[in-house]
Amino acid sequence: MFPKVQNPKKNIYLDYAAATPVDPKVTTAMRPFWSSFFGNPSALYKQGREAKKAVNDSRKLIANIIGARLEEIIFTAGGTESCNLAIFGSARMNTDFKTNKHGSPHIITSAIEHYAVLQSIEAQKGESCKVTVLNVNKDGLINIKDLQKAIRPETILISIMYANNEIGTIEPIAEIGKLLQRINADRLQNELSRIVFHTDACQAAGFLDLNVGRLGVDLMSVNGSKIYGPKQTGFLYVKNGIALRPLIYGGGQERNLRSGTENVPGIVGLAKALALVTEDKKFRNWEIGKLQGYFISKLMNIDGVELIGPDPRVPLGQKQFSDRGEPSGRLPNNISITIKGVEGEALMLYLDSYGIAVSTGSACSTGGSDASHVLLAIGRSEKEAKSSIRFSLGKSTTKADLNYVLKVLPGIIVEMRLKCVR
Ligand SMILES: *Cc1c(COP(=O)(O)O)cnc(C)c1O
Numbered sequence: 001m002f003p004k005v006q007n008p009k010k011n012i013y014l015d016y017a018a019a020t021p022v023d024p025k026v027t028t029a030m031r032p033f034w035s036s037f038f039g040n041p042s043a044l045y046k047q048g049r050e051a052k053k054a055v056n057d058s059r060k061l062i063a064n065i066i067g068a069r070l071e072e073i074i075f076t077a078g079g080t081e082s083c084n085l086a087i088f089g090s091a092r093m094n095t096d097f098k099t100n101k102h103g104s105p106h107i108i109t110s111a112i113e114h115y116a117v118l119q120s121i122e123a124q125k126g127e128s129c130k131v132t133v134l135n136v137n138k139d140g141l142i143n144i145k146d147l148q149k150a151i152r153p154e155t156i157l158i159s160i161m162y163a164n165n166e167i168g169t170i171e172p173i174a175e176i177g178k179l180l181q182r183i184n185a186d187r188l189q190n191e192l193s194r195i196v197f198h199t200d201a202c203q204a205a206g207f208l209d210l211n212v213g214r215l216g217v218d219l220m221s222v223n224g225s226k227i228y229g230p231k232q233t234g235f236l237y238v239k240n241g242i243a244l245r246p247l248i249y250g251g252g253q254e255r256n257l258r259s260g261t262e263n264v265p266g267i268v269g270l271a272k273a274l275a276l277v278t279e280d281k282k283f284r285n286w287e288i289g290k291l292q293g294y295f296i297s298k299l300m301n302i303d304g305v306e307l308i309g310p311d312p313r314v315p316l317g318q319k320q321f322s323d324r325g326e327p328s329g330r331l332p333n334n335i336s337i338t339i340k341g342v343e344g345e346a347l348m349l350y351l352d353s354y355g356i357a358v359s360t361g362s363a364c365s366t367g368g369s370d371a372s373h374v375l376l377a378i379g380r381s382e383k384e385a386k387s388s389i390r391f392s393l394g395k396s397t398t399k400a401d402l403n404y405v406l407k408v409l410p411g412i413i414v415e416m417r418l419k420c421v422r
């Protein structure tokens with residue numbers, strides 16, 4: 001059914017939203033902490049102090065970048081754990097201590113969240129919470145008025161992702177943050193519990209403003225593996241005054257919120273990775289954004305191809321990026337398309353045989369035959385969703401890479417339609 005290897009020499013990786021290669025500068029920064037500075041950060045002798053200093057320096061670096069205080073950074077083992085800590089941690093503060101006198105705690109989220117958020121919130125139903133899942137429009141945007149209407153006296157948590165991993169939609173986090181600031185001020189007067197605001201910034205961290213003050217968030221999840229850092233590294237920003245229950249109990253590391261000996265090389269690598277992507281964010285957004293616009297325009301010329309999600313191409317004379325160099329609307333590295341009469345998973349394997357790596361729907365749901373929950377939520381049919389692929393560009397992507405895809409893709413599509421591979 002699938003073609004034999006066509007061009008094994010090509011190695012065109014277009015799945016940076018799933019995983020990024022570790023930057024060599026990150027590897028270099030991590031190297032001493034495997035075997036030279038290997039001490040346990042909790043130990044009080046020299047080797048321990050050295051390791052502790054590395055953890056604290058990394059914490060300082062990250063805190064500076066996101067405009068937080070040192071103690072507000074909690075290191076975790078990745079994006080999934082950060083999201084779980086944010087959600088279970090907030091919910092259990094209420095369910096365990098019955099602090100909410102207005103009935104079962106209520107959580108609001110969106111229909112297009114990553115499963116790290118959606119499944120964590122789903123699990124809260126079993127912990128006696130109520131849940132509202134907000135619909136999104138055809139571009140994946142939530143409606144702030146819907147959000148406002150969904151808030152109840154017993155609402156304790158709102159979790160809305162910063163940027164979507166499948167279609168690149170950027171949600172209005174700062175706007176939600178401002179709204180909640182007003183709402184929480186009112187709630188304080190009326191003796192209602194404060195609504196905690198969490199954003200999953202795993203896809204956003206390499207491209208968008210991470211300043212927690214400007215965003216108005218209480219909790220923010222970031223991971224290393226999407227920003228040219230090591231896998232299984234991440235942090236949760238926890239605003240001072242926000243109380244969470246830990247998920248992992250033990251020696252009391254990370255302000256008691258995440259016990260266990262710190263992953264010192266991982267933490268050093270995570271901080272270095274965030275510093276590097278922040279440093280060249282403006283230039284990279286611009287460069288990758290140019291490639292995105294070019295690629296979309298060319299792809300749209302192929303028969304039966306349609307862009308999924310917001311169109312990032314701006315009319316002439318309009319600005320694509322803010323003064324800080326940040327895009328709005330759609331991440332500059334994401335191109336998601338649907339192709340009439342072609343099955344996405346088969347196409348992905350075809351492209352693989354040409355040495356081109358792309359993804360279908362969400363990499364995390366690979367193995368399941370279900371159509372992507374994100375594409376269904378933006379109103380795509382099951383058929384369209386299953387006929388979709390996602391390209392995500394990164395630091396090493398060149399125009400020549402994209403031109404090669406543009407050269408082989410039309411032929412593959414024709415061949416697949418003839419063979420009726422669906
Ligand atoms: C990758 C990703 C996660 C999960 O992060 P891990 O580090 O793989 O656990 C969560 N949310 C979003 C939006 C992601 O892209």
